[in-house]
Amino acid sequence: MAKGGRPWKVAVIGAGPAGIYASDILLKQLAQKAEELGISKEAEIDVFEKNPAPYGLVRYGVAPDHPAIKLISRALDKALSSEKISLFCNVCYGRDLSLTDLLRRYDAVIFATGAGRDKKWELGQGIEGVCGAGRVAGWYNAFPGICAPSLATPTAAVVGGGNTALDVARVLLQDPYPLSSTDMPQEIWRELAASSVKEVHIFVRRGPAFHKFSVQQIRQLKSCSRLIVDEFSRRLMGAEAAPSSPAVLAAWRELQEASNAAPSPKKCYLHFASSVSSLFAPNGRLEGLWAQRNGGSGTEEKFFLETGLCVSAIGWEAERLPGLPFDSDRGIVSNQKGRVSEKAYVTGWAKRGCEGLIGSTKSDAAETVESILADWGQKGQGEVDSTSTEEFLQSRKIRFSKKAGWFALENYESSLGRPDGKARVKVKSAFEMNRVSGLE
Numbered sequence: 001m002a003k004g005g006r007p008w009k010v011a012v013i014g015a016g017p018a019g020i021y022a023s024d025i026l027l028k029q030l031a032q033k034a035e036e037l038g039i040s041k042e043a044e045i046d047v048f049e050k051n052p053a054p055y056g057l058v059r060y061g062v063a064p065d066h067p068a069i070k071l072i073s074r075a076l077d078k079a080l081s082s083e084k085i086s087l088f089c090n091v092c093y094g095r096d097l098s099l100t101d102l103l104r105r106y107d108a109v110i111f112a113t114g115a116g117r118d119k120k121w122e123l124g125q126g127i128e129g130v131c132g133a134g135r136v137a138g139w140y141n142a143f144p145g146i147c148a149p150s151l152a153t154p155t156a157a158v159v160g161g162g163n164t165a166l167d168v169a170r171v172l173l174q175d176p177y178p179l180s181s182t183d184m185p186q187e188i189w190r191e192l193a194a195s196s197v198k199e200v201h202i203f204v205r206r207g208p209a210f211h212k213f214s215v216q217q218i219r220q221l222k223s224c225s226r227l228i229v230d231e232f233s234r235r236l237m238g239a240e241a242a243p244s245s246p247a248v249l250a251a252w253r254e255l256q257e258a259s260n261a262a263p264s265p266k267k268c269y270l271h272f273a274s275s276v277s278s279l280f281a282p283n284g285r286l287e288g289l290w291a292q293r294n295g296g297s298g299t300e301e302k303f304f305l306e307t308g309l310c311v312s313a314i315g316w317e318a319e320r321l322p323g324l325p326f327d328s329d330r331g332i333v334s335n336q337k338g339r340v341s342e343k344a345y346v347t348g349w350a351k352r353g354c355e356g357l358i359g360s361t362k363s364d365a366a367e368t369v370e371s372i373l374a375d376w377g378q379k380g381q382g383e384v385d386s387t388s389t390e391e392f393l394q395s396r397k398i399r400f401s402k403k404a405g406w407f408a409l410e411n412y413e414s415s416l417g418r419p420d421g422k423a424r425v426k427v428k429s430a431f432e433m434n435r436v437s438g439l440e
């Protein structure tokens with residue numbers, strides 16, 4: 001079969017870092033390898049994003065006081081500005097597009113839908129004052145429609161042993177003034193400044209040698225609060241063997257120093273080998289929790305913490321996407337090196353689960369692109385429907401905004417920040433975002 005000479009047509013579902021990196025890497029790899037594979041070296045890529053703005057958790061997960069990481073959006077802008085990549089925001093796979101629609105129109109469909117849903121914490125279901133870290137991160141990152149958690153409590157609890165738990169604790173404890181120079185809208189900053197939270201207790205199920213905190217995150221937490229590793233955990237640190245991994249060892253050393261930190265009006269307690277065993281919510285509203293320390297060899301100790309806010313940061317899971325196989329144990333789209341089924345591929349957190357930083361979505365995308373090119377080299381091009389994407393979406397009465405609209409929104413957000421010398425101030429209202437982006 002002739003391997004074809006027209007540009008390859010590719011759909012990418014999800015404009016997070018994984019989707020944008022996969023588009024960029026695909027174009028670069030094609031330019032390098034097409035000749036060797038005997039295939040067309042041109043491709044036209046349509047990226048579909050369900051939100052009014054792209055970049056997924058770079059925009060709505062990474063904490064506002066991590067500006068260097070937020071700057072990744074500049075690299076994503078650069079990749080997105082390729083004329084071979086088109087962006088369609090407000091278009092949702094499963095609601096506006098089906099797998100059949102996509103397979104008819106494209107040579108390959110790459111799912112990069114992330115794992116943006118908080119893992120369900122059974123204990124907290126339906127209790128006011130209990131929410132997921134994704135909801136809290138969405139709020140302080142100005143995700144449209146997400147309101148503030150209950151901040152009228154002097155003590156908050158966070159359940160989880162990863163960097164997201166520390167992000168949430170730090171934002172809750174931080175002096176609000178440094179945050180006023182970030183991209184956080186005024187209304188959110190005011191909610192944070194009015195917060196009563198003075199103390200955060202973090203419950204980590206595993207022992208101190210097995211946490212997943214980074215040394216930088218611990219240092220940042222120490223700079224805004226007095227970090228206290230509880231007595232029980234300190235005893236465990238004395239009894240446990242020091243971690244062998246250099247990264248965990250560095251963090252462990254930072255923790256050993258923790259309680260010596262300078263006094264601060266804000267406190268953050270770390271409770272290792274401890275879990276929340278029950279919640280006290282007499283009228284469906286959280287008033288406290290029971291935690292359990294597990295010292296091993298059957299020694300368990302319980303204690304009560306009065307609190308009106310408990311945030312679960314126990315991980316994330318991908319949404320089950322219609323038409324695609326799902327690995328419920330790992331919470332990912334089932335795949336082999338990114339291959340899902342005929343012409344369907346996956347990358348990013350939807351492919352490997354909620355592990356790893358933004359940088360790892362690049363190597364991950366490279367593997368998926370390798371699978372696509374190998375398949376194209378083997379099978380060549382088939383027929384695809386060539387109606388333009390705009391016409392197709394309009395025929396379905398789907399309203400969308402495009403790349404020019406996103407760049408207009410970015411300019412608008414920069415202009416909102418300019419009077420106060422900030423790089424940008426985010427727009428929170430979906431209506432306003434769509435107005436500025438010129439939703440068609």
Ligand SMILES: Cc1cc2nc3c(=O)[nH]c(=O)nc-3n(C[C@H](O)[C@H](O)[C@H](O)COP(=O)(O)OP(=O)(O)OC[C@H]3O[C@@H](n4cnc5c(N)ncnc54)[C@H](O)[C@@H]3O)c2cc1C
Nearest residue numbers: 014016017018050056057061092093113114348349357358
């Ligand atoms: C709270 C938090 C803080 C983090 N902080 C850092 C940090 O400081 N540094 C770091 O390196 N990493 C950080 N990470 C990790 C980083 O965000 C991830 O590694 C990365 O975002 C994963 O990329 P992704 O593209 O797979 O998923 P996402 O970023 O989630 O992007 C997926 C995109 O797909 C879209 N989408 C989903 N479903 C559909 C659909 N049906 N149709 C159309 N579009 C859809 C989503 O709206 C989203 O835009 C953090 C993660 C979290 C949760």
